Amino acid sequence: MHPALQAVLTVGIGVSSAIAYFYLANMFLDKVLFPPRGANAGRNINRANMIRPWVFLFPALFALCLYLAYPVVETIRLSLTDRVPGGYEWAGAENYVALTKDPKFWEALRNNFFWLLVVPGLSTAFGLIIAQLTDRLSWGNIAKSIIFMPMAISFVGASVIFKLVYDYRPAGEEQIGILNAAYLALGGSEPQAWLTIPGLNSFLLMIVLIWIQTGFAMVILSAALRGIPEETIEAAIVDGANPFQIFFKIKVPQIMPTIMVVWTTITIVVLKIFDIVFAMTNGQWGTQVLANYMYDKLFRANDWGMGSAAAMVIMLLVLPILVWNVRQARKEMR
Amino acid sequence: MADLKLTDVGKTYGGKVEVLKNINLDIKTGELIVFVGPSGCGKSTLLRMIAGLEKITGGTLEIDGQVVNDVPPSERGIAMVFQSYALYPHMTVYDNMSFALKIAKKSKEEIDEGVQRAARILQLDQLLDRLPKELSGGQRQRVAIGRAIVRDPKVYLFDEPLSNLDAALRVATRIEIAQLKEAMPNSTMIYVTHDQVEAMTLADKIVVLANKGIAQVGSPLELYETPDNEFVAQFIGSPSMNLLAGEITGPGDETQVTLKGGGMATSAIPTQTADKGRDVNVGIRPEDFTVLEGEGAAIYEGKVDYLEALGEVTLLYFEADSGANPVIAKLPGIHGDLRGRTVKLTADPARVHMFSNGNSMRG
Known part of the structure; x- marks a missing residue:
């Protein structure tokens, strides 16, 4: 059979079986299990209505358990075992202890913390500034579209682009990396292999993520700025506030909940950061981060125990921020 | 200051x-x-x-x-x-x-x-x-x-x-x-x-x-x-002032206006002899109308189409050609029996306004 036809058929079967599930389950509930007839008609209707949401939720809950809850449990289990030929062996907290003794782990944790300090803050700040500056411009929307565009590029794609930006060719050769080209043009003595300079290289990687996330922050914050009642700003003008005071004392406090949601959302992205480091330095020259460390352990060293332990550390770090973020977003909606 | x-x-x-x-x-x-x-x-x-x-x-x-x-x-x-x-x-x-x-x-x-x-x-x-x-x-x-x-x-x-x-x-x-x-x-x-x-x-x-x-x-x-x-x-005023189109027929210290609807209005606003024949709008507030009992020249005569009784006052809405604003009179007290009847209205000349081309003819 032609693959396209196969795909159409698969989609057709999938959709119709989903419809059939809801239809038939609903019918079974109403006609067979709790029919609204006989002596207990009223009670049956109430019971059917109590069960109905769960019947409808079941497929989603099932998938969620299978693909989210089960992996978490399995990762916990793996992190407490060692892989030995032919099976597993209980290891207790050994993997976690080994983790704390691995300087690479501490390097990754330190770098993650460094990323956490720089990227969410700068992305949010740039997003806010750009949103404010482009608000009243006639060509503001074009500027915003261009700044938003990196959001459409995958992290790996962006990494490839920036690898070219930071590219190094030995002295004497023509520099194709714009950073080296600019560096030499501005009087630099010789081309630098930027991604190998400890400290600076981590920051160069962060720029890639800031470049991507600024667009996200800008779009959300721009909408929030538009939502500020115009009259509060006019009242501030009449009260004598200058543009800076209006921005910092009237506008920013009013969109603070949105700023926090943007900030935490980017924080979560940063905690999970993997692709950029993987594609650009693979954690060499002191740029290791937790997710890449986990990948190294899990799939390169085949140490499932330590890899899973690293994954658990990432999850524990993300979890509180995630919970806070979801709560805040819900409050926003109310 | x-x-x-x-x-x-x-x-x-x-x-x-x-x-x-x-x-x-x-x-x-x-x-x-x-x-x-x-x-x-x-x-x-x-x-x-x-x-x-x-x-x-x-x-x-x-x-x-x-x-x-x-x-x-x-x-x-x-x-x-x-x-x-x-x-x-x-x-x-x-x-x-x-x-x-x-x-x-x-x-x-x-x-x-x-x-x-x-x-x-x-x-x-x-x-x-x-x-x-x-x-x-x-x-x-x-x-x-x-x-x-x-x-x-x-x-x-x-x-x-x-x-x-x-x-x-x-x-x-x-x-x-x-x-x-x-x-x-x-x-x-x-x-x-x-x-x-x-x-x-x-x-x-x-x-x-x-x-x-x-x-x-x-x-x-x-x-x-x-x-x-x-x-x-x-x-200004609610309901708003009634405007009735007419023509000056008796200029003088008090002005006589013959209205299109057939009535006669007298306004305390003086006019010159040259004003005779001029088209004007006579304006009377609903609360300035009084009901004319018995014989006499009425400013307006019409059938009460609708009536709003507010207790302290009663608003009379008179029958009007479709699309035209109805004449409204505001009478003190309760007059529930007037609906459907033909009523004659008059007003104190001092309270009768006159407008020519939209502007008051008061000096």
Whole structure:
């Protein structure tokens, strides 16, 4: 059979079986299990209505358990075992202890913390500034579209682009990396292999993520700025506030909940950061981060125990921020 | 202590859309001026131009003899109360009221004294550490007024401040504003509303705006008793004045008008012999009509089509050609038996207005 036809058929079967599930389950509930007839008609209707949401939720809950809850449990289990030929062996907290003794782990944790300090803050700040500056411009929307565009590029794609930006060719050769080209043009003595300079290289990687996330922050914050009642700003003008005071004392406090949601959302992205480091330095020259460390352990060293332990550390770090973020977003909606 | 003088003030958007032109107005210290007019007449725009939130595109605005066209709002000595209150939602009542003083870098003691004074006047003492969202509509409105008082401005600007309140609160707040005005006899207030009851009760002087300009300026009762034109005549008073088309047939110290509907009206407005035959509109307020019993020349005769009994008064709606405005009479007391009957109406000549080409023929 032609693959396209196969795909159409698969989609057709999938959709119709989903419809059939809801239809038939609903019918079974109403006609067979709790029919609204006989002596207990009223009670049956109430019971059917109590069960109905769960019947409808079941497929989603099932998938969620299978693909989210089960992996978490399995990762916990793996992190407490060692892989030995032919099976597993209980290891207790050994993997976690080994983790704390691995300087690479501490390097990754330190770098993650460094990323956490720089990227969410700068992305949010740039997003806010750009949103404010482009608000009243006639060509503001074009500027915003261009700044938003990196959001459409995958992290790996962006990494490839920036690898070219930071590219190094030995002295004497023509520099194709714009950073080296600019560096030499501005009087630099010789081309630098930027991604190998400890400290600076981590920051160069962060720029890639800031470049991507600024667009996200800008779009959300721009909408929030538009939502500020115009009259509060006019009242501030009449009260004598200058543009800076209006921005910092009237506008920013009013969109603070949105700023926090943007900030935490980017924080979560940063905690999970993997692709950029993987594609650009693979954690060499002191740029290791937790997710890449986990990948190294899990799939390169085949140490499932330590890899899973690293994954658990990432999850524990993300979890509180995630919970806070979801709560805040819900409050926003109310 | 502030006189305002508007000379040929105009507003044009984008060089094309003209919303206001040739506004000339003198406002004296201590007056409460109300701008009224139908929606879209530019009354809020005019207020915002005085505030400095809209650019004045023609003419000059003087406050105390100084042209302030290009002076920023905060330096004009004005304070504004917005329709939506425009409280800063993230600040407490105290911070809302002290914001302007903080911006002006006043000392802590000065700020506190100003806020406490305003809070006492408006009975906000108990609410100073609340956020706006924890206040009722009327309290928010008082905070908005308090924010204006704290700045001790020369001119208060109110932009439809009561329109977001419910009917009972509106009356209460209206009285509060009137009392506030009395407590501050030296401050000038400009008040925008579309509600003529607010205008009539609060104003020293009403400015009726229509067709991009001023239709009439005067005290509330002047506007009611001697409207300059048909627009003001119909805008002030509820239900609005009846206009009946006719032709002058008997000029003199009292003018006789033969109406198109067949009636005869006598107005106390004198006319010249040359006016004979001129087409005019006779204007009579519903409350000035009296029922004519027995024989005699009626101004209007018609069948009562519909009747609204309000207890203290009864409104009679007479049959009219479809599309035309019905003649309305407002009689004191209860007259439930008049519906469906033919009634003759007459009026005191002193209360019969006459308009030619839309303008009053009063000298």
